[in-house]
Amino acid sequence: MKFCQTTFKTILLTILVIFFTGCFDSPDEFVSPTWDVDVNIPITKKEYSLLELVEQDSSFLKSSQDPSNLGLIYFGDTQFVSTIKIENQLKLKSLHTNTTHLLGNVKVNVPLPTATNIKVEEWTENVTNGSSQLFPEQEGNVTIDIPGIETVEKIFLEKGELKFVIFNNLPVNITLRGIAIRNKVDKSIIAERSNSVNDWVKIRKFTIDSVSFPELQNVEITNELEYVGTIYSIGSNGEEVIIPNDGGTTILALFDKLVISSATAPLPSQYLEFSNSVSLDDSTQIEHALIKNGSANITVNNNMDVNLHATVNFQNLLDPDQNPFSLNIPLNRNELAKNIEIESLTDWTISSNNPGELTSDLVYTIQVVTDSTGELSTISKNDSISFDFNFGGLSFKSFTGRFKPTTFEINESSFDINYGDFDDQLKFGSIDFKGAKVKLNLQTSADLKFALNGNLSSSNGNESHTITLENILLPSENSTNIDLTELVNGYTNDLPNTFTMAGSGILNPLFETGTISSLDSIFGSMNFEIPLNVGISGASFLDTLSIDLGEVNEDDFERVNYGEITFSVENGIPVGIKFKATVLDSNYNAVLSLPTIYNEKEYLEIPNPQVSSDGEVLQVGLIEQTLQLYNEDVIKFIKNPYMQISFSFATTNSANQNVKFRTSNKINFSVKANASYR
Template sequence: MRRTPPNKLSTATGSHRLFSPKWLMLAILLVFGCDLSVKDPVLPTWSVELNVPIGNETFKLREIVNDSTIVVQGADSALFLSFDGDLESIEISAADFNAGAVDTTHSFELGNLKLNNLEALKSGQITLGSFFPELANLVSGGQTIPFSISDTTFDPAPSRLNSNDFVGFRVTDGQLRLRFTNTMPIPVGPNPSQPNGFEVSVTDSFGTELVTFLIDEVVTTGNTVERVAELNSDIWIYAPLHLDFVLPIAEPTAFQLSSQTLNESGVELDVVLEQMEVDEAIARIEQQETTERGGFQLDDRASLSEAVIESGRIQLDFLNQTNVDMQLEYRMPNIITTSGLPYSGVMDVPQNGTALLDVPLNNMRLANPDNPGEYIDSIFTEYRIITDPTANIVHLRATDKVSIGVQIDSIIFQSMRGYLENQVFEIEPYEETDVMDYEDIPDNIRLENVNFMLKLSNEFYIEDMTFDLTIVGYHEKNGVVTDSARLELVNQQIEPGYPGNPGISYISVPGDVAADFLNVLPTRIRTYGQAVGNGAVEINQNSLITGNYSFSTPFRLRIEGDALYTGDVNELTDDDIDQDIRDASDENLEQAELSLNVL
C-alpha cells in the first residue's frame, strides 16, 4: 500500500459555480510501525489522516470506517445562499402631522347688557304757585307784596317721569339716584309735622315700588341734595316712573311775593338710573362689548412648538342672532402671518344676519406668540363683539347669541417641531417576488445558521421611535404556496436623523431563527408593520425612512444523504474524486468530513 497524491475537493450547485477552484491536498497516510495482517474474510482496519490545507487552516480526519461513504453530495450540493432586497420606503413628512378636519360651532351669549347712558328722568319744576294756587290772586296785577308763610306741609300730586330711552328692563345690578333742588324763597325740611324730614317714593308704571328716600335735612333756597339707593336685582322696571312725596316747610318765612316768584320758583326732582346692568331690555341699546374665546384641539397625541403651514384654510361663518347690528373683531394668536403678526380682522354682521370669512393659511406659521418655543396643543380665536348703538327701541336679551361656525378641511405642514405621544405610523405592506431560483438546490439542504441584517436609514428626528415589522417568506411551486415562515421584529429602535444626515440603525436576529426562515427557501417575501413615535420631534417635508435586508449563510451547512464512491482499496487518485469536489474554494469551506469504507 502506498501514499496517494493530494486531490482537490469541490462542491457546487449544478451549473452555478459558487466557489473558485483551489487545490485541496488529500493524503492518505498509512500508520507505520504497526503490525498489519490480513486474514480473509476479516476486513482490515485503516487509520487515515486527511489534510485539507485551505488558506492557513488545517482540517484533520481520523476515522475507522465500515462503510464506503463520502459525505458530500457532489454536484447538487450548495454551500452558500445569499439574497437581499429593499423595504418599501416610509415617507414621513410634516404633512403627516396635520390639524385634521374640523367642523364645529362656537356659540356665545351677549351676556348682561349695560345701560349707562340713560337720560335723567326729570319732574320739571313743580312751582310754588302749584302748591298755593290761591296766592295768584294777590299778585294778579303784577305787583310784588311782602308775604309770610308758616311751617306748613304741602302734599302735591304724584309726578310722572317719562322716558324716551326705554319701555322696560329687568335689573341684575344698578342704582337709582335722586336729586332734589329747591328754588323757592322758603326752606324745605323737617318741621313739627314732619320731624324726620320728608320721603320721596319712586314707583314704576305698574306701581312697583323701586325705592323710598328720606330727606332729613333743611334744603335752603338754591340748594340741591342727592340720595342714592341700590336697586333690587331681578326686578322689572317699566316706564314711566312716578314720584310720591310731601313737602314740609322747615320754618316760618317772610319773602317778597310776585307772579314771577309763584311761576318760576319751586322744587325739581330728577331720577337717574345709573350703572345699570340688565339681562333683558326693551330700550334704546347703547354700544355693547363682550369678548369670547373659542378654539379646537390639535391631535391629542401631538403638541406643536412651531409649524410652517403648506396649505389649508379656516372658514368662519358668523351668525348674528340678535336684533342689533354688530362688528365682530377676531384675532388668532397662534396663526402668525408672513408679517410676523397674529392673523386678525373685523367683520360687519347685520342683525339676524350672517357673514362668511375664508382664511387661507398658506405660508403662515403656527406658534406661541407670547412664549415662543412653548408647546401649543390647540388653535383658538379671540373674539370681540361690538354692537352698534340703536336709534330705536329694540328688544335684547343677555341670552341672545352669536354663533361662529369653524370649518377646516385640513392644515398641512411644510415643517414642524414639537412633541409626540404614541404617534403611530403605518408601514405600508410591501411584497417582493422572484426572490431566488432554488431549482438546483436539493430539498434536503438544511441551513443551521444564517446571517440576517436589516438596515434602516432615517431622515427625520423623533426622539424615541420604535417599530414592529413582520417579514413573511413563502415558498411557491407552480403558483402554490408549499411552505412559509416569518420573522417578527418587535420594539426595534430607530435612530433619529435629519434630511441629508440620516440616522442609521442595524437590526439582526439570532442565526438559528433566520435559518428557520431561510430553510423554507422563500420565493416571495412580504413585509408589513408600524412605527410608534414619542418625545421631541422635528420633521421637514419629504423625509424618508428607507431600508434593506439581506440573508446570507455563513458558509456552513449539513448535507443529508450519501454519495457513494467505489475505488481501488490501495490508492485514491485525482480521477477518483468528483471534479466539483476538487474545484471547491478554500474561501468558502470551513469544515470537511470524509468517511471511507475500504472493501
C-alpha cells in the first residue's frame, strides 16, 4: 500500500513545483513591464511505473516471480520463529508397579525312616520269643509310638502319601485290623483303615508286605505319632513252631509326595524365583534410551518368619557402566517397608535385548533364598514377599524407538510488520486483500515428525483477528502455506501490524519409529506475503511535506498577476485518486487551500482505469484538469514552509472488487502552464 504515499506525493509536488518554478524562470536581464504579459510554458511529461516503487523499497515491497502472477506487487516480510527446543519434552509419567509372590509349598528336612518293632509278647498271651511251642489263635490290641517327621515340630500337610512297610517276623500268618495313625499329643487321626474285612491287611509268615494311605489331605503331622490297631493270628494249627529271638512285627513308616502348606521347624533354605516387568507406558516403545533425569525407589516387605536375601536383576536397565542393574537386599524375618533409594538415574540406559527390537517394559527377575540357621520358624505357603517399584521424573537425553504422541506447549511469540509512516497516515472504511498467505518454513533436527496446533493472531491495536492452525506437519518437503485472508481483512482505519503465534505441538503425531534428542529443536522462518490484489473503499491518506522550491527568486513571484496549470493524466494504476492540499505556516496553521475557492472544485482527480473482472487493467483512465492561482496565493505558497496533502481513493470497479497492482502498471502525465505578470 505504500505505493499510494510515494506515487501520489511525487505527482502532486511535481505539478506544483513545475508551476511555481517552471513558470517564472526569468531571463538574465529581467525587466518588469508596465502592462500584463502572457507567458506560455513548454509541455512537461513524466512516466511513473510501480516497478520504480518496488525498486525504491525492496526491503518490504516485492514483486512476484511466479509466472501465474508475474509482477504482482506484494508486501513481503520474513520473520524468524523463536526456536522451539525439545529439552524436557522427552519424558514419561511416573512409573509404578508392585508385585507380591507367595512362598508356595514349604520344604522341610525329611529324615530317613526309622523302623518300629512290635514284640510278639505285646499283643499275645503265652507266646515267648526264642521258644519252640504251639502258637495258639491270638488277637490283641496295640498302641505303640512310631517316629513322625522328627526334624519338625509340626507340619500341615495339604496332601501327601503315607506307606507302611510291614515285616512279619513270626512263623504264623497275621492280620492287621482297624489300623489308625494319629498324633500322640492330641490323638488327632492322620490316616486310618476301617475294621471291616475288606480293609484288613493279611501278612503271611516271615514275609514283607505294605499298606498305603495314598490320599493324606489337610492334616497336621507332629514329630510324635502312634500306631493304633488290632493284630490277629489264627495260630500254628496245633503244630509246634519255633519263635525267633526277635519275633514280632516291624513297621517302617514312609512319607512321600508331601505338599506342605505350613511348618514349624528349623527349616532348610526355601528358594523361589519369579519374573515380572514395569510397564514404561501404554504405548511408548524403546530400542535405546539414555536417561537425562530420574530416580528410583524400591520398597520390600518380608512377610515370612525367616531371614532371607532377595536379588533383583533388571535385564534391560543398565547403569552408567552399561551393566545390567542388580540389587541384593538382605531382610530380617518379618521385616516390613525396607526402602532402597536410587536418587539419580542420570546416564542410565533403557535398552531392548536386541538391536532393532522395541520394548515397552523394564523386565526384572527376583530370586529369594531364605536362611537356614537351625532356628525354629513357622512359615506358610501363603507367606509372601512383596516389592513396590517407583520410577519418577524420567526424561531422556536421547531416544530411539517409538515415542508416544506427546503434546507440549509452545511459548507465545510476537513480531511486527513495519509499514513505515504509511500506516499512521492511511485511514480507510474497509480493505479486502485476496491471496494473503504466510509460508511456514519450519524444520526440525530430530528424526521424528511434529505437528503444530494453535492460533495465529493479528492486531492493529484496536481490533484483532485470529485464525486456527491445525495439524501442521513438520518437517515437510515444501513450505506450508497458510491462508491469511481472515487475518488481514475486515479491519477499519488501520492495518494489522502485530502478529502473534501461540499454541502447542505434538511430538511424533504419526507414532513412527525414529531417533530424537533433548538437544533437538524446531526452527525456521515465516514468510508473509500480502499481495496487492486488494479492494479498498473510503480510504484517505494525510501527509505533511516541506515545500522546497530550490533557488527560485522570491522577487519574481511579486510580479505574478495570474497563472494556470493544465495537466493530462493517463492512469494505468488500478485506483482512482482525489487529492487536495493545504499550505501551512511554520506553526502548522492553514493559510491556503489547493485547489482554491475560485477554481470551483474541491479536489484534483486522477481517474480510474478500466479493470477486468479478475482485477487486471484493461484500459487506462484519461483526464485533463486545470488549476488557477492569483498573485497573493503564489506569495502564500512560496513564503510558507509546509504543505499538507490529503488523498481519498478507492480501487476500481463496484463493490470494492479486488484489483491487482503489478510492476507493469504505469501512470503518465503531462503538464503545460501559462501565466501573466506585471
